[in-house]
Amino acid sequence: MSRTIIVGAGQAGFAVAARLRSKGYEGEIALIGDEPDPPYQRPPLSKKYLMGEMSRDRLYFRPPSFYSQNAIDLRTGVVVRSIDRRDRSIHIDGVALPYETLVIATGARPRRLPASMGGDLGNVYYVRTLTDIDLAAPQFRPGARLLIVGGGYIGLETAAVAASAGLEVTVIEASPRILQRVASSETAAFLRRIHRERGVRLIEGTGLKRLLGDDRAGVAETDDGQRLETDFVIVGIGVVPETRLAVAAGLTVDNGIQVDTQGRTSDPSIFAAGDCASFPHCGEYLRLESVPHAIDQGNAVADAIMGSSASYAARPWFWSDQYDIKLQIVGLNTGYDRVIERAGVRAGTASFWYFRGRKLLAVDAANDAQAYVMGKRWIDAGQSPDPDDIADQSRPLKEIAAH
Known part of the structure; x- marks a missing residue:
């Protein structure tokens, strides 16, 4: 009987297992x-x-009984030490488990703050796993002073939750502005205003020099000489694809485990999916960190294991919840040269349309479902509306044609 082993029980790994069955x-x-x-x-x-507001068991994709009912051997709390490609086996604490097909779905891990900067102090936390949240949750008390290092989506989402809970929140971002790598200055300005209206202090263009304290950080020194008092710290400075097993096994790795259009690695018996994998997209290798992508690529890998020859075509979309704002993002804005801001139908809503020349690349829609739906429809179809039509605020979106 054939055996498929999936290393990594996150969104992509679960998708592979469920789809196979x-x-x-x-x-x-x-x-x-x-x-x-x-x-x-x-x-x-x-x-x-x-x-x-949500219990632990409600987070689970399926109840524990799902796995036994579907003959999925779920092993939790288990660390895979190595992959032996010659013998087609993985090693767990000295025990070898043979595989016919192996799927690596190990996701990504947070970038850590170095110990030399105070990263090993007791009140420095991350936002990635259940354990991370369980450790940090007791600190979220009204009036507590929270310092967030990093002004990306994770940092801003955490800031929104903390400010809504009555904490005093400061966010520091080393780049010139928040969301520097992932969004336009227009989208950043919209969200900056929202956060400042809620009392969040945003310090942009200066990084963290070090955290000071004996066992716990009490003061943060910034690169420009500011001293910020804090009760605890959340670090959100990005993630690193978890490729250590793949590197040690000699698989091709470059900003993720490189796979082909069906998710196969440089070893045809090993696949990879999710945050840890980089895949062909528009003539280059792309790595996406999103729930929809992890599900879709996991499903594609399962289909390939079942004999499908179909290629995986990514249709990127993301979302971010901050206060009462749902930011829905479709497409990839890499290479844009123009951003058009368009007011939504309702007050306080907006959309941001990224173009390269006259080609629509992506849309950021803030509480504007119509803009998101229209943008997604056009991008999925490879179509673009006329940028001048998008810029014309008097023209309803539903009346704009694309080509």
């Missing part, structure tokens, strides 16, 4: 995760779960 795969399936919980949703961690 739903498609009638008759071989053995082992799903191995290094966390103690069964596969769970990550987006609610820093929002509803952190605030006690």
Whole structure:
């Protein structure tokens, strides 16, 4: 009997296992995760779960009984030490488990603050796993002073939750502005205003020099000489694809485990999916960090294991919840040379349209579902509206044609 082992029990790993069974795969399936919980949703961690509005079991994709009922050998709290490609086996604490097909879905890990900067102090936290949130949650008390290092989406989402809970929040961002790598200055300005209206202090263009304290950080020194008092610190300075197993096994790795259009690595018996994988897209290799992509690529890998020859075509979309703002993002804005800001139908809503020349690349829609739906429809179809039509605020979106 064939055996597929999936290393990594996050969104992509779960998608592979569930899809295989739903498609009638008759071989053995082992799903191995290094966390103690069964596969769970990550987006609610820093929002509803952190605030006690969602119980732990509601985070789980499926109840524990799902795995036994579907003959999926779920192993939690297990660390895979190495991959032996010659013997087609993985090693867990000296025990070898053979595979016919291996899927690496190890995701990504947070960039850590170095110990030389105070990263090892007791009140420095991250926002990635259930364990991370369980450790940080007791600190979220009204009036507590929170310092967030990093003005990306994770930092801003955490700031929104903390400010709504009555904490005093300061965000420092080393780049000239928040969302420097991922969004336009127009989108950043919209969100900056929202945060400042809620009392969040945003310090842009200066990085953290070091945290000071004996066992716990009490003061943060910035690169420009400011001293910020704090009760605890959240670090959100990006993630690194978890490729250590793949590197040690000699697989091709470059900003992620490189895979082909079906998710195969440089070893045809090994696949990779999700945040840890880089895949062909528009003539280059791309790595995406998003729930929809992890699901779609996980499904594509399962289909390939089942014999499908279809290629995976990414249709990137993302979202970010901050206060009462749902920011929906479709497309990839890489290479844009023009951004058009368009007011939504309702007060306080807006959309931001990224163009390269006359080609629509991406849309950021803030509480503007119509802009998101229209933008997604056009981008998925490879069509573009006339930028001048988008810029004309008097023209309803539904009356704009694309080509």
